[in-house]
Amino acid sequence: xxxxxxxxxxxxxxxxxxxxxxxxxxxxxxxxxxxxxxxxxxxxxxxxxxxxxxxxxxxxxxxxxxxxxxxxxxxxxxxxxxxxxxxxxxxxxxxxxxxxxxxxxxxxxxxxxxxxxxxxxxxxxxxxxxxxxxxxxxxxxxxxxxxxxxxxxxxxxxxxxxxxxxxxxxxxxxxxxxxxxxxxxxxxxxxxxxxxxxxxxxxxxxxxxxxxxxxxxxxxxxxxxxxxxxxxxxxxxxxxxxxxxxxxxxxxxxxxxxxxxxxx
Numbered sequence: 001x002x003x004x005x006x007x008x009x010x011x012x013x014x015x016x017x018x019x020x021x022x023x024x025x026x027x028x029x030x031x032x033x034x035x036x037x038x039x040x041x042x043x044x045x046x047x048x049x050x051x052x053x054x055x056x057x058x059x060x061x062x063x064x065x066x067x068x069x070x071x072x073x074x075x076x077x078x079x080x081x082x083x084x085x086x087x088x089x090x091x092x093x094x095x096x097x098x099x100x101x102x103x104x105x106x107x108x109x110x111x112x113x114x115x116x117x118x119x120x121x122x123x124x125x126x127x128x129x130x131x132x133x134x135x136x137x138x139x140x141x142x143x144x145x146x147x148x149x150x151x152x153x154x155x156x157x158x159x160x161x162x163x164x165x166x167x168x169x170x171x172x173x174x175x176x177x178x179x180x181x182x183x184x185x186x187x188x189x190x191x192x193x194x195x196x197x198x199x200x201x202x203x204x205x206x207x208x209x210x211x212x213x214x215x216x217x218x219x220x221x222x223x224x225x226x227x228x229x230x231x232x233x234x235x236x237x238x239x240x241x242x243x244x245x246x247x248x249x250x251x252x253x254x255x256x257x258x259x260x261x262x263x264x
Contacts, residue, residue: 004260015229017076049076080202081252123136143177172192210246
């Protein structure tokens with residue numbers, strides 16, 4: 001059986017997504033192979049993931065995120081920013097919204113330049129293990145500082161850590177970090193599910209900002225994160241229980257839209 005899917009392509013600092021309006025619940029989201037094929041960069045549309053926007057009884061909409069391997073996954077920060085821009089394009093929201101994702105309720109604002117500021121989940125426990133830090137910002141992240149980040153072997157080192165016994169089952173995302181100055185850090189990220197380096201990772205940028213503060217690499221709570229696809233900003237409030245009022249800010253851009261004929 002053939003069917004046609006209308007889609008929109010968005011990116012957040014180079015982290016790109018296929019967006020589908022699934023408010024009518026017609027998209028076959030249980031078809032892992034279909035989603036994987038749509039995300040394939042040679043034989044499909046090409047993306048780091050696919051995101052469905054759906055109706056939600058408690059908020060403006062629901063975000064359902066799938067990795068490029070076709071599996072439903074944990075929270076995606078850049079995807080969350082892109083779905084806010086997509087919701088505005090569809091006329092679902094104005095300049096602010098609340099939406100539900102796999103890690104709970106999120107608040108976001110969007111300005112005329114399509115810059116989205118997304119409230120991330122609060123962060124409590126942080127595990128500092130000498131040469132690396134582990135924390136969950138809606139998705140799990142291993143954070144390690146390196147030198148000469150530009151030439152670092154992110155793919156092989158990231159894959160090794162992602163698949164290590166330490167993070168089984170499930171694995172982790174891996175962030176390699178280089179300090180630029182007191183409030184600016186450059187990062188490169190190996191993402192599970194994509195199983196490769198991505199040009200940007202929103203939950204990773206958030207994890208790095210909080211880890212750098214927690215480890216004493218910065219005293220700033222307003223931190224710039226440089227990724228391959230541009231610049232992100234992370235703000236947070238440090239409290240006794242952890243890190244609250246965490247906001248990830250950056251541009252979310254519509255690239256193109258179209259239809260694809262798929263076989264079910």
